[in-house]
Amino acid sequence: MSNGNSPEDERPIEDVSHDTPAGVPEVARPSVGRALQQARIAAGLTVDDITTATRVRIAIVHAIEADDFAPCGGDVYARGHIRTLAKAVGLDPAELLAQFDAEHGGRPEPTPAAPLFEAERIRPERRGPNWTAAMVAAIVAVIGFVGFTFVKGGDGGNEASVAEGAQPSSGESASSSAKPDKPADPKPEPSDSAIAAAPADKVTVKVSATEGRSWISAQDHNGRLLFDGLLEQGDSKTFQDNEKVKLVLGDAGVIQLYVNGKKIEDDFRPGAVERLTYTKGDPQVG
Incomplete structure (x- = not known):
C-alpha cells in the first residue's frame, strides 16, 4: 500500500x-x-x-x-x-x-x-486474557480443595484411630468387645490413670490441642494414614500401633503430647512444624 x-x-x-x-x-x-x-x-x-x-x-x-x-x-x-x-x-x-x-x-x-x-470514538485495543483473574480463581479453588481435604481427612482419621484403638485384648469378654469404644476425653490434659492403662506391647500417642488449633497428620509403621486434619483448641486424638506412630504437627507450640502414659516435656515453639516418631517403651523423638 x-x-x-x-x-x-x-x-x-x-x-x-x-x-x-x-x-x-x-x-x-x-x-x-x-x-x-x-x-x-x-x-x-x-x-x-x-x-x-x-x-x-x-x-x-x-x-x-x-x-x-x-x-x-x-x-x-x-x-x-x-x-x-x-x-x-x-x-x-x-x-x-x-x-x-x-x-x-x-x-x-x-x-x-x-x-x-x-x-x-477510538476503537479499543484488543486485550489478552486476564491472567490475574485466572490466578485468583485458581488460588481460591486450591484453598477450597485443601479445606475439603482437611474435613474429609478429619472424618477418615476418626474412623482410623477408633479402628486401631478398638483392638480387644485376649482377656476381654465378648460382651465388652461388642460395645463401641468411648470417645477420647475432650479435656486437653487427661488424667494419668487413663493413659497408664495403655498396653505395654503397643505404642500409644495422645495429641491434645491445648493452646489453640493446629493441623496434624499421623501414620502407623506401614505408612498408613491414621489422621490428617485440624484439631480445634480443646480437641484430642489418640493413635495406637504395634510398632510406632509417626506425627507431623503443623503448630507444635499449641500441642501437648502423651506417649505410652508419659507427658512429653519438649518445649515446642509456637508456629513450628515438628516431625516426630514414637515407639514402644520410653518415648523417643525420631
Whole structure:
C-alpha cells in the first residue's frame, strides 16, 4: 500500500483564481488533502506514523490526502479528521477547515453530540486474557480443595484411630468387645490413670490441642494414614500401633503430647512444624 510519498503525487496543483484578471495565474494553493500530505512528508512522517499518533485508520488517511472525503462518512466527520491530522503535522486546522468549507458548500449544520461521539470514538485495543483473574480463581479453588481435604481427612482419621484403638485384648469378654469404644476425653490434659492403662506391647500417642488449633497428620509403621486434619483448641486424638506412630504437627507450640502414659516435656515453639516418631517403651523423638 502506498504511503503517498511518490514525487509525482507531491507536485503542486496550479489553479486560476476567479478574483484575478483573466490570464494572470494566482500563486498555486494546494488542496486540503495535498496540504496535509506535503506537511506530513516535510515532517518526515509516514502514514503509519500518523495513524499511530491520531488513531485515524490508514485507509482514511490515504483517502483524505487524495481529497476523497467519502470514506469519512460525511462532512462533519471529515472536518473532525482534518482537524486531527492538521494538528499531527503542524498545520493550522482553522485555515484548512475554512478551505474545506469553501470547497464543500460551507460549514454543515451541527450534528448531535451523541452520533458524533460514537463515530469518532477510538476503537479499543484488543486485550489478552486476564491472567490475574485466572490466578485468583485458581488460588481460591486450591484453598477450597485443601479445606475439603482437611474435613474429609478429619472424618477418615476418626474412623482410623477408633479402628486401631478398638483392638480387644485376649482377656476381654465378648460382651465388652461388642460395645463401641468411648470417645477420647475432650479435656486437653487427661488424667494419668487413663493413659497408664495403655498396653505395654503397643505404642500409644495422645495429641491434645491445648493452646489453640493446629493441623496434624499421623501414620502407623506401614505408612498408613491414621489422621490428617485440624484439631480445634480443646480437641484430642489418640493413635495406637504395634510398632510406632509417626506425627507431623503443623503448630507444635499449641500441642501437648502423651506417649505410652508419659507427658512429653519438649518445649515446642509456637508456629513450628515438628516431625516426630514414637515407639514402644520410653518415648523417643525420631
